[in-house]
Amino acid sequence: MNDMATTSSEKNGFTLIEMMVALLIFSMLSVAGVILLRGAVNNSEVTAESLNEMAAMQRFVSLMEADLNQVIARTYRDQNGDRTVAFAGQEDDDQSNVFLAFTSGGQSNVNDAPRSNLQRIEYRLRDQKIARLHYEMIDGGVISEPADLLSGVSGLEIRYRDKGGLWLNDWRTERLTDLPRALELQFMQNGRAYRHVFLVGTGYL
Numbered sequence: 001m002n003d004m005a006t007t008s009s010e011k012n013g014f015t016l017i018e019m020m021v022a023l024l025i026f027s028m029l030s031v032a033g034v035i036l037l038r039g040a041v042n043n044s045e046v047t048a049e050s051l052n053e054m055a056a057m058q059r060f061v062s063l064m065e066a067d068l069n070q071v072i073a074r075t076y077r078d079q080n081g082d083r084t085v086a087f088a089g090q091e092d093d094d095q096s097n098v099f100l101a102f103t104s105g106g107q108s109n110v111n112d113a114p115r116s117n118l119q120r121i122e123y124r125l126r127d128q129k130i131a132r133l134h135y136e137m138i139d140g141g142v143i144s145e146p147a148d149l150l151s152g153v154s155g156l157e158i159r160y161r162d163k164g165g166l167w168l169n170d171w172r173t174e175r176l177t178d179l180p181r182a183l184e185l186q187f188m189q190n191g192r193a194y195r196h197v198f199l200v201g202t203g204y205l
Contacts, residue, residue, distance in 0.1 A: 073177035074103040077139040089171035152190040159184040
């Protein structure tokens with residue numbers, strides 16, 4: 001009778017080896033679950049970062065397109081009082097890192113401030129960041145704080161389409177009021193190449 005009870009107990013229980021195997025399988029499943037969860041979190045972070053970059057690029061393109069579409073052939077005076085070209089492009093010896101400078105119309109004036117609806121705008125590339133700045137007044141005036149639009153930018157190159165339909169690497173004007181018909185912007189951002197073409201002013205289709 002005792003032998004039968006002992007045999008029944010051995011059949012209903014787990015041996016040490018079986019327990020170790022079960023723990024091993026449970027541990028492997030737990031590790032696999034953690035790896036899958038970590039992978040899902042990483043993928044989510046990468047997706048969110050890509051979406052943020054796409055949104056920033058779209059805002060940059062929309063803002064630059066709006067600015068360039070309203071460019072006017074209006075010269076202005078610099079800090080020394082000298083009259084400056086209406087549209088200035090990238091210059092290698094420019095220590096201010098300005099790659100575009102122009103006067104644009106359509107500035108809103110919701111507070112009815114004593115100023116024009118024109119705005120002098122600069123785009124700069126510094127520390128791999130493209131920033132937009134504007135002056136309170138066309139001639140002189142205080143410049144705004146830079147508004148960063150894109151980061152991780154390198155290899156910026158600009159081409160300009162003149163009134164004869166030629167693409168130029170440098171913008172050199174015969175008259176102070178000359179404007180390009182369009183411009184092409186190429187650069188790298190975080191290892192990706194981008195190319196954008198913008199019309200300058202209106203009526204140049």
